[in-house]
Amino acid sequence: xxxxxxxxxxxxxxxxxxxxxxxxxxxxxxxxxxxxxxxxxxxxxxxxxxxxxxxxxxxxxxxxxxxxxxxxxxxxxxxxxxxxxxxxxxxxxxxxxxxxxxxxxxxxxxxxxxxxxxxxxxxxxxxxxxxxxxxxxxxxxxxxxxxxxxxxxxxxxxxxxxxxxxxxxxxxxxxxxxxxxxxxxxxxxxxxxxxxxxxxxxxxxxxxx
Amino acid sequence: xxxxxxxxxxxxxxxxxxxxxxxxxxxxxxxxxxxxxxxxxxxxxxxxxxxxxxxxxxxxxxxxxxxxxxxxxxxxxxxxxxxxxxxxxxxxxxxxxxxxxxxxxxxxxxxxxxxxxxxxxxxxxxxxxxxxxxxxxxxxxxxxxxxxxxxxxxxxxxxxxxxxxxxxxxxxxxxxxxxxxxxxxxxxxxxxxxxxxxxxxxxxxxxxxxxxxxxxxxxxxxxxxxxxxxxxxxxxxxxxxxxxxxxxxxxxxxxxxxxxxxxxxxxxxxxxxxxxxxxxxxxxx
Numbered sequence: 452x453x454x455x456x457x458x459x460x461x462x463x464x465x466x467x468x469x470x471x472x473x474x475x476x477x478x479x480x481x482x483x484x485x486x487x488x489x490x491x492x493x494x495x496x497x498x499x500x501x502x503x504x505x506x507x508x509x510x511x512x513x514x515x516x517x518x519x520x521x522x523x524x525x526x527x528x529x530x531x532x533x534x535x536x537x538x539x540x541x542x543x544x545x546x547x548x549x550x551x552x553x554x555x556x557x558x559x560x561x562x563x564x565x566x567x568x569x570x571x572x573x574x575x576x577x578x579x580x581x582x583x584x585x586x587x588x589x590x591x592x593x594x595x596x597x598x599x600x601x602x603x604x605x606x607x608x609x610x611x612x613x614x615x616x617x618x619x620x621x622x623x624x625x626x627x628x629x630x631x632x633x634x635x636x637x638x639x640x641x642x643x644x645x646x647x648x649x650x651x652x653x654x655x656x657x658x659x660x
Numbered sequence: 661x662x663x664x665x666x667x668x669x670x671x672x673x674x675x676x677x678x679x680x681x682x683x684x685x686x687x688x689x690x691x692x693x694x695x696x697x698x699x700x701x702x703x704x705x706x707x708x709x710x711x712x713x714x715x716x717x718x719x720x721x722x723x724x725x726x727x728x729x730x731x732x733x734x735x736x737x738x739x740x741x742x743x744x745x746x747x748x749x750x751x752x753x754x755x756x757x758x759x760x761x762x763x764x765x766x767x768x769x770x771x772x773x774x775x776x777x778x779x780x781x782x783x784x785x786x787x788x789x790x791x792x793x794x795x796x797x798x799x800x801x802x803x804x805x806x807x808x809x810x811x812x813x814x815x816x817x818x819x820x821x822x823x824x825x826x827x828x829x830x831x832x833x834x835x836x837x838x839x840x841x842x843x844x845x846x847x848x849x850x851x852x853x854x855x856x857x858x859x860x861x862x863x864x865x866x867x868x869x870x871x872x873x874x875x876x877x878x879x880x881x882x883x884x885x886x887x888x889x890x891x892x893x894x895x896x897x898x899x900x901x902x903x904x905x906x907x908x909x910x911x912x913x914x915x916x917x918x919x920x921x922x923x924x925x926x927x928x929x930x931x932x933x934x935x936x937x938x939x940x941x942x943x944x945x
Contacts (some may be wrong), residue, residue, distance in 0.1 A: 463943070497943075500772045504942045522775040529772050535765035539675060548669070552662050553773045593769060 452478030452600050452632055454499065458508035461494060468494050470656040471508065476634070478600070481627050483647025484636040491656040492636040493531060496603045499634070500529050512601070528599040530607055534590025538579030542570055542589050545578055546596060554597040561596075568592045569618050583610035591619055595626055602626055602633045608642060620646060663770070663778055667786035670757065677753035677794060684742075684749055684798035691730040691738035692805050698735060699723050724813040726838045730802030731845060734905035742798055743903040747877035749798070750791035750853035755860030758783050759873045762864065771944050780938040784858060784931060791857025792850035799846055814838055824904060829914040849902050851923055856881060856898065858930040865937050896922060 454476040461469040469491050476482055484492045497503045499510060501523035510517040512524050536545040543561060550556040565571050568588040573581065581589065587610050594602055607623070608616045623646060627633050637643045643650065652660040671677065726732050730742055761767040761783075770779050815824070815838055824834040824841075833841035856877040863876045885897040894900055900908040901919055908914075 497768075500768070502768060502771060502944045504944075506942075522777075523772055527772055529768060531765075531768055533765055535769065537670070537766065539673075548666055549769055549773070551666055552770065 452630065453513060454601065454632060455511040459498060459505050459510065460507040461498065461503060462506045468656050469498065472658050474651065474658065476632050478630045478632050479627060480648045481623065481633040481635060481646055483643040483650045484634060484653060485643060485650055486653035490653040492653055493605055496531050496605055496634060496636065500524065500527060500531065500603055524601055526600040528594035528596060529603045530590040530594040531603060531605045534586045536578045536589060539577060541575045541577055542581065543574045545589065546593060549593055550596055556597065564592050564596055567622055569615060584612060584615060587611050588615065591622065595622060598629065600631055602631055604633065605636045606638065607635060608637065608639065661782060663774060663782040664785055667782045668789065671754035671786040671790035674753055677790060680749050680752045680794040681797055684794065685801065687738055687742050687798050688730055688802040688805060691736055691802060694736035694738055695728055695733060696809065723810050724815055725807050725810040726815045726842065728810045729806035731799045731904065739905050743899050746795050746853055747856045747881040750795040750857040751860050751874050751877045753794045754790040755787050755857040756870045756873045758861050759864040759867055759870055776938060776944055777935065780935055784861060784934055787857050787861055788854035792854030795853030796846055796850040799849055803842055827913055828904065845904050848919060852898055852902050855923060855926045855930060858934065861934045862930055
């Protein structure tokens with residue numbers, strides 16, 4: 452598993468939000484993206500997920516060029532910005548509906564997933580009635596559902612309590628050990644150092660280290 | 661297509677769909693009570709035309725199902741109300757979902773799992789179908805309820821309250837196969853209401869408020885009617901194409917060809933526009 456990013460530039464409304472980014476990302480590693488608000492972390496993740504068309508440059512995933520050979524990465528899970536699900540459906544139903552698009556998961560597998568992120572007891576509760584922390588956990592569950600090869604997590608531990616943070620950490624590390632490419636953006640520097648194998652520092656749309 | 665199944669499930673299971681169906685049901689209840697009070701339950705009205713031997717004056721025949729349900733009578737104001745509110749009934753159930761998916765970020769969950777064109781196709785189909793079903797529901801329900809009250813006699817050409825004349829669309833069927841006539845109009849309503857709802861998808865790319873998304877089909881529908889009346893080309897107004905009881909439908913030569921052209925133009929605008937705009941957007945969500 453390999454992601455190559457060459458000269459990725461994105462201009463929006465006259466602003467260059469990503470400036471010629473070059474990165475090589477490999478499976479079995481957690482990449483932590485650090486930077487201030489508005490430095491381009493989320494934009495980089497959205498670009499890798501195929502949700503934004505680059506102005507210049509290219510993203511190559513396992514030898515396939517994004518937006519030319521493939522329109523979206525073939526196996527990806529994302530939690531970018533706020534976790535968004537359908538409020539009138541339960542956590543279980545939401546996952547089941549998403550899984551029905553491109554995966555074949557049994558109900559038991561979805562239950563296991565909910566257990567992994569600590570949402571078993573809230574399985575049948577409507578998403579609209581979830582607390583912020585529960586929403587975040589469901590977002591992580593959706594991102595790792597079906598064991599995708601690439602996992603993008605933007606602030607995955609936001610609003611999650613201490614015990615939950617440890618639970619999420621174990622989930623993310625477990626996925627890393629299975630050879631996934633995991634990219635995590637997180638404001639908490641300590642957490643980032645605990646999780647990430649490599650840190651990518653972004654400043655004003657550029658990678659500085 | 662799995663995404664289509666998901667979108668249909670969302671469309672037909674939505675709270676908005678239930679509200680739209682409930683509104684349609686209220687229209688039908690109002691029409692049934694109104695028409696019954698006006699005719700069958702109104703002895704004064706009955707006596708006006710009744711002769712001493714119990715028969716009626718020439719040209720006055722008893723009410724038949726086909727002239728008494730919400731889509732077949734133009735006497736109560738419910739027929740007009742139904743066809744006026746039709747774009748809202750059609751757009752409310754699911755036409756705002758694209759806007760909501762985008763605003764809430766839910767679209768990210770979908771578009772990272774498939775090519776966005778597939779999502780757009782499924783969304784278009786679900787909005788079209790849910791809009792058509794929600795708008796056609798009062799017509800079908802009204803027909804079913806009226807069938808419990810009025811005899812399904814064939815409409816009589818001599819009746820003074822004919823719902824169609826020789827100029828009307830599908831007039832041949834009205835007098836020979838009235839059930840087929842009703843079903844054909846139902847099809848017209850479902851098709852036009854469906855495509856009307858899809859105009860909401862087009863404006864969703866720019867709209868900042870969901871009310872705009874919900875009401876654009878209504879505004880378009882009403883403006884088009886007023887404008888085309890002013891230009892004296894009212895036979896092209898959507899409302900008159902769908903409502904067999906509109907005065908224009910009884911006065912002009914409404915043809916299947918005209919309906920087909922109007923429908924295809926609208927589909928080309930909404931379907932083509934939605935796919936092209938969706939494809940062209942650099943920021944998908």
